[in-house]
Amino acid sequence: MRLQGKAAIVTGSGSGIGKATAELFVKEGARVLTVDLPGKDTGLEIDIAADGAPKTIVETAFKQFGRLDIVVNNAGIGSNQLAEEVEREAWDRVLAVNLTAPFLICQAAIPHLRDSGAGRIINVASVMAEGTDYGLSAYCASKAGVAGFTRTLALELGKWKITANYLLPGAIRTGMTTPLWDARPDVADIWAKKSVLRRLGEPEDLAKAALFLASDDGAFVTGHGLNVDGGLMLRV
Numbered sequence: 001m002r003l004q005g006k007a008a009i010v011t012g013s014g015s016g017i018g019k020a021t022a023e024l025f026v027k028e029g030a031r032v033l034t035v036d037l038p039g040k041d042t043g044l045e046i047d048i049a050a051d052g053a054p055k056t057i058v059e060t061a062f063k064q065f066g067r068l069d070i071v072v073n074n075a076g077i078g079s080n081q082l083a084e085e086v087e088r089e090a091w092d093r094v095l096a097v098n099l100t101a102p103f104l105i106c107q108a109a110i111p112h113l114r115d116s117g118a119g120r121i122i123n124v125a126s127v128m129a130e131g132t133d134y135g136l137s138a139y140c141a142s143k144a145g146v147a148g149f150t151r152t153l154a155l156e157l158g159k160w161k162i163t164a165n166y167l168l169p170g171a172i173r174t175g176m177t178t179p180l181w182d183a184r185p186d187v188a189d190i191w192a193k194k195s196v197l198r199r200l201g202e203p204e205d206l207a208k209a210a211l212f213l214a215s216d217d218g219a220f221v222t223g224h225g226l227n228v229d230g231g232l233m234l235r236v
């Protein structure tokens with residue numbers, strides 16, 4: 001039980017990486033506030049980008065558990081418009097969900113993480129924080145932003161023994177990718193072959209990395225971006 005007595009928030013936990021992470025954390029003894037959009041059957045159903053949502057999320061967790069030790073900002077959406085076509089509304093939405101909301105959730109959580117004495121922030125970025133592909137300008141900007149602000153949080157919050165790290169998932173089989181890959185198995189195959197381990201990632205691959213960073217085992221790791229991509233980024 002590596003998270004016995006800990007209280008956590010996991011956003012986007014109705015599906016994919018967030019679901020696997022929340023389930024593993026519970027298995028390891030944590031109490032977890034699961035957060036996702038309405039209809040996703042989680043503890044708190046809310047749009048994280050709505051006005052006031054970050055505060056509501058943190059307050060709900062604190063009210064329920066009386067403490068808060070771990071925040072996993074995982075909820076996210078993709079983008080798929082070429083730069084010359086991307087609409088302002090679509091750009092704003094990707095940045096609001098993937099970048100601004102996670103930052104505001106971290107900000108609202110800081111006082112509780114400080115009181116925890118071993119606070120943990122784990123933000124789910126993407127290999128696209130460093131790489132790119134067609135149609136991903138908004139997505140790449142948002143994920144590079146997550147990496148940037150997480151490093152700054154690590155710097156500023158270290159004095160309270162709060163660690164802040166981010167994960168860079170590669171090509172993972174989740175709600176975000178499965179519809180495309182079911183329709184285009186050839187695309188799934190290309191991504192699998194790009195990984196030096198010759199396979200797609202599973203949500204559990206990310207959950208295990210998040211558990212390491214959330215547990216005592218990760219106590220001396222901060223400001224770090226951890227690739228969980230089967231070596232995808234080794235190929236240029």
Ligand SMILES: NC(=O)c1ccc[n+]([C@@H]2O[C@H](COP(=O)([O-])OP(=O)(O)OC[C@H]3O[C@@H](n4cnc5c(N)ncnc54)[C@H](O)[C@@H]3O)[C@@H](O)[C@H]2O)c1
Nearest residue numbers: 012015016017037047048075076126169171172174175176
């Ligand atoms: N799947 C991949 O290959 C991959 C690769 C790199 C990074 N990621 C990142 O991993 C994270 C998790 O994605 P996933 O792959 O598990 O996809 P997913 O679609 O299975 O899960 C994402 C969850 O976030 C929720 N969500 C989206 N917008 C929300 C909002 N405004 N408020 C509340 N919840 C919201 C969705 O409803 C969904 O349940 C995302 O940040 C994504 O960018 C995924």
